[in-house]
Amino acid sequence: NAGVTQTPKFRVLKTGQSMTLLCAQDMNHEYMYWYRQDPGMGLRLIHYSVGEGTTAKGEVPDGYNVSRLKKQNFLLGLESAAPSQTSVYFCASRMGSNNEQFFGPGTRLTVL
Amino acid sequence: KNEVEQSPQNLTAQEGEFITINCSYSVGISALHWLQQHPGGGIVSLFMLSSGKKKHGRLIATINIQEKHSSLHITASHPRDSAVYICAARQGAQKLVFGQGTRLTINP
Numbered sequence: 222n223a224g225v226t227q228t229p230k231f232r233v234l235k236t237g238q239s240m241t242l243l244c245a246q247d248m249n250h251e252y253m254y255w256y257r258q259d260p261g262m263g264l265r266l267i268h269y270s271v272g273e274g275t276t277a278k279g280e281v282p283d284g285y286n287v288s289r290l291k292k293q294n295f296l297l298g299l300e301s302a303a304p305s306q307t308s309v310y311f312c313a314s315r316m317g318s319n320n321e322q323f324f325g326p327g328t329r330l331t332v333l
Numbered sequence: 334k335n336e337v338e339q340s341p342q343n344l345t346a347q348e349g350e351f352i353t354i355n356c357s358y359s360v361g362i363s364a365l366h367w368l369q370q371h372p373g374g375g376i377v378s379l380f381m382l383s384s385g386k387k388k389h390g391r392l393i394a395t396i397n398i399q400e401k402h403s404s405l406h407i408t409a410s411h412p413r414d415s416a417v418y419i420c421a422a423r424q425g426a427q428k429l430v431f432g433q434g435t436r437l438t439i440n441p
Contacts, residue, residue, distance in 0.1 A: 319364075
């Protein structure tokens, strides 16, 4: 099993550009999450999904959209990137509400 | 004040020393997670516990629900244990509140 994978690993954008981050898991997990990690702050939840076709807002959802069209994939979109979205983005998944989370390797995004 | 506080923020020790990292939380939780973030950035789940104590190899995690406090211990520490250790409190079904992490450096 590959576990949780993220594409791309690194990306540099200009302000106003759009992009999509892809998270894929091959463990048949129901729940998937997108977090951002910034220096001096703990991980913060952007959006999450409790199953195929469902999404919900987390702690810091503004400026991001998500989709979960297939159970194994969770996409994070930035429609108009801003420098404040420069961060490391982590995807995670877990089987159920009483299970541990498995994290992807992260995507380092820089917005100029 | 953060809902989840870790101490110390940075810890440097010699190989072989017994390590303790502390986590205090101010919110009601359903579980407490300990994570390890490697120097390369990857995050691995070490423990998820809601009471008592868990052990995995040289790692031990304890939690005191009444005192809202958890500790992560590393016995016989090794340079490969150098990483950032993160505690996270689970509130309800989905929300994880993360501490800022403890950077551990083990010197040979």
